[in-house]
Amino acid sequence: MPSVRLSSLSWKNPVYLEEVLAEGSLSDWRQLYQQIVNYPFGEVAEALERVVNSVTIYGATRLWKGLLACLQGAAPGA
Numbered sequence: 001m002p003s004v005r006l007s008s009l010s011w012k013n014p015v016y017l018e019e020v021l022a023e024g025s026l027s028d029w030r031q032l033y034q035q036i037v038n039y040p041f042g043e044v045a046e047a048l049e050r051v052v053n054s055v056t057i058y059g060a061t062r063l064w065k066g067l068l069a070c071l072q073g074a075a076p077g078a
Contacts, residue, residue: 011035012043017051021060033067040071 010016011032020028035044045068052065 012047014047014051017044017047018055018057021051021064022057036068036071040068040073045072 017032020032024032032044032048035042036048039045048064048068052061052068055061
């Protein structure tokens with residue numbers, strides 16, 4: 001997904017992740033999901049955690065918080 005605010009795209013960049021959650025396609029979300037599945041405590045997961053804890057994106061924030069918690073082994077809502 002091209003970025004509106006960034007010239008260099010990186011899954012590790014919270015600004016890019018916010019754009020993906022707000023404006024990304026299902027394909028973008030699949031790529032992000034695969035990044036988190038592969039490394040649930042990696043840099044991308046940390047950046048995603050920062051995003052979902054600091055912004056509210058209707059329909060995305062709650063979903064990704066739950067996915068991240070499950071992939072990291074926590075009970076949803078914990």
